[in-house]
Amino acid sequence: MPRMDDAVVVITGANSGLGYAGTKAFAQKGATVVMACRSVERGRDAAESIRSEIPDSSMFNLEVQACDLADLASVRSCAERIRDEYDAVDVLCNNAGVMAIPRRETEKGFEMQLGVNHFGHFALTVELFPALRAADGEARIVTQSSGAHRTGSMDFADLNWEESYSKWEAYGRSKLANLLFAYELQRRLENAGIEEVTSLACHPGYADTNLQMRTAEESGNPLMKLGMRIGNRLLAQSPEMGVLPMLYAATADASGGAYIGPDGLFDMRGYPAIKRSTDASYDHENAQQLWRRSVEATGANLSLTDFSQADESLPAE
Numbered sequence: 001m002p003r004m005d006d007a008v009v010v011i012t013g014a015n016s017g018l019g020y021a022g023t024k025a026f027a028q029k030g031a032t033v034v035m036a037c038r039s040v041e042r043g044r045d046a047a048e049s050i051r052s053e054i055p056d057s058s059m060f061n062l063e064v065q066a067c068d069l070a071d072l073a074s075v076r077s078c079a080e081r082i083r084d085e086y087d088a089v090d091v092l093c094n095n096a097g098v099m100a101i102p103r104r105e106t107e108k109g110f111e112m113q114l115g116v117n118h119f120g121h122f123a124l125t126v127e128l129f130p131a132l133r134a135a136d137g138e139a140r141i142v143t144q145s146s147g148a149h150r151t152g153s154m155d156f157a158d159l160n161w162e163e164s165y166s167k168w169e170a171y172g173r174s175k176l177a178n179l180l181f182a183y184e185l186q187r188r189l190e191n192a193g194i195e196e197v198t199s200l201a202c203h204p205g206y207a208d209t210n211l212q213m214r215t216a217e218e219s220g221n222p223l224m225k226l227g228m229r230i231g232n233r234l235l236a237q238s239p240e241m242g243v244l245p246m247l248y249a250a251t252a253d254a255s256g257g258a259y260i261g262p263d264g265l266f267d268m269r270g271y272p273a274i275k276r277s278t279d280a281s282y283d284h285e286n287a288q289q290l291w292r293r294s295v296e297a298t299g300a301n302l303s304l305t306d307f308s309q310a311d312e313s314l315p316a317e
């Protein structure tokens, strides 16, 4: 990674797993990292821990901002504070996520996995776009997907799983939505002739983080917890390895629309390489339909002709 002394990086889910590893890596390169976390307390603890792990903590800056992706008002005010505080944002990492949890809803009534993993990030991206557009040089929007996007399908008649719910299929859909969004955003940027902001996607392979433990805890099945723990021990790579595709997408020589993932066995581990996601993730029609539904759901709409601000801000509470 290059030095990032003047760069401002915003990363969601920065207090744990890949977000924590990513924050630390950006900080080691001198960046200012805005840790957008659901819990400010957990964010501060994580920031403290990173400061204690990097010898010269005067060389970087960590700032924690509250951002609950399940609450659009929280997303909007997080983006507002960031826009107020910084002239520009160089990198946005849409990283936070939940996996295969029992059906719950966000405060606007969206199924939680799609709500947090996709809608929340869609809104955050739109709200931060003016700051990304203001960066000196190329700004990057990196969206964290998963190999699980392979199991996802879009059912626009029941996007929010109101008729039936499968927690793993819902996770797959949310991760497919991450890719449809990342690629559609890149196409829209290209169509608008904007080269200075690019949208890329990545996935970590299989990394040992809290993600699996949370899934197991929420399942209420002690055997699942044991299984996840053993799986993580035997098969997963470290969060420091798992985050490499995100770091690569954020800083290396890669073009908008690229999908970066580990180059090793079954795409589960290894060093970052440019990969291809499923054909379904490149489906333009579904991407456009998802975009329309995301605008409708969040009230956030990206204007690429007027860079000064988003068309419509999120609906007032």
Ligand SMILES: NC(=O)c1ccc[n+]([C@@H]2O[C@H](COP(=O)([O-])OP(=O)(O)OC[C@H]3O[C@@H](n4cnc5c(N)ncnc54)[C@H](OP(=O)(O)O)[C@@H]3O)[C@@H](O)[C@H]2O)c1
Pocket: 012, 013, 014, 015, 016, 017, 018, 019, 037, 038, 039, 042, 067, 068, 069, 070, 095, 096, 097, 098, 099, 116, 117, 144, 145, 146, 147, 203, 204, 205, 206, 207, 208, 209, 210, 211, 212, 214, 242
């Ligand atoms: N680990 C893997 O093997 C793997 C594989 C494929 C894809 N991924 C993807 O990688 C990303 C990061 O996951 P991870 O593995 O690092 O898991 P993790 O350790 O559980 O971290 C997830 C992060 O997301 C945050 N989060 C959850 N709900 C949120 C909400 N409503 N608003 C804001 N933040 C929220 C969590 O905050 P709290 O700590 O407050 O809950 C945490 O900081 C996810 O998008 C996941 O789908 C991971």
